[in-house]
Amino acid sequence: MRRCRRPSWRRPRRSCGRRDVLVAGAGARVILVTGFEPFGAHTVNPSEGLAKAMDGRRFGACETRGAVLPVHHADATTRLAALLTETDPVAVVHLGLAAGRARVALERVAVNVMDYDEPDCTGFQASGEPIAPGGPAAYFATLPLVAILKALTAEGIPAYISNTAGTYLCNQTLYTTLHAVRHEPDPPRVGFIHVPLLPAMVAATGLEQPSMDLPLMLRAVEIALGVVASGAVLGQGGTPARWNEKGHA
Numbered sequence: 001m002r003r004c005r006r007p008s009w010r011r012p013r014r015s016c017g018r019r020d021v022l023v024a025g026a027g028a029r030v031i032l033v034t035g036f037e038p039f040g041a042h043t044v045n046p047s048e049g050l051a052k053a054m055d056g057r058r059f060g061a062c063e064t065r066g067a068v069l070p071v072h073h074a075d076a077t078t079r080l081a082a083l084l085t086e087t088d089p090v091a092v093v094h095l096g097l098a099a100g101r102a103r104v105a106l107e108r109v110a111v112n113v114m115d116y117d118e119p120d121c122t123g124f125q126a127s128g129e130p131i132a133p134g135g136p137a138a139y140f141a142t143l144p145l146v147a148i149l150k151a152l153t154a155e156g157i158p159a160y161i162s163n164t165a166g167t168y169l170c171n172q173t174l175y176t177t178l179h180a181v182r183h184e185p186d187p188p189r190v191g192f193i194h195v196p197l198l199p200a201m202v203a204a205t206g207l208e209q210p211s212m213d214l215p216l217m218l219r220a221v222e223i224a225l226g227v228v229a230s231g232a233v234l235g236q237g238g239t240p241a242r243w244n245e246k247g248h249a
Contacts, residue, residue: 059229098194102210110175139178143191
């Protein structure tokens with residue numbers, strides 16, 4: 001099987017003034033929200049619709065940019081690097097599908113390994129390769145997970161903090177983003193949220209699997225973004241965002 005060229009893991013250098021390029025509201029800070037295209041046997045991926053639904057939404061002083069990543073081990077990274085440069089976000093919230101999970105999962109950690117249980121959209125199937133050769137074994141997510149969890153459960157939305165994002169593209173994307181921003185003096189907050197299957201997806205399989213309807217998923221993402229936005233504080237003179245104590249996990 002032919003393998004695609006391994007992409008560069010270095011985030012391109014920011015240019016001055018880029019923060020407002022993709023923001024409609026002057027002075028708004030960007031929260032980048034990504035989802036994934038359908039993959040494997042799935043004909044839909046709720047994370048795709050959720051990311052699209054968040055595009056252009058406003059949460060406090062922040063505006064969201066929604067984007068969809070391909071389920072491709074190299075192209076997802078290339079697309080992500082471009083999005084980070086274009087939006088210069090104060091936070092990055094990745095979304096993905098996790099079949100078999102009954103609750104919204106707030107991922108705590110990303111590990112430096114690609115070990116796919118099924119091929120990506122090109123047929124490539126990683127089997128233990130590092131995401132970033134020579135990189136740290138793992139990174140912790142930097143979103144305020146505890147605050148998000150409290151807000152979700154207060155609204156009656158089933159959620160939990162997960163200690164494994166798997167070893168497929170979801171984990172890879174979280175690790176890649178954290179690795180890309182690691183040397184920035186004021187890096188964006190970064191995290192990953194997994195959502196369950198949709199009821200129609202479970203019905204199509206006929207299997208005993210948990211599900212969650214789309215409106216509840218949408219509300220969960222809105223709540224999470226509201227918490228993230230409340231932690232972003234504008235610096236003087238349009239400097240990169242700082243985070244108050246409530247923004248910490």
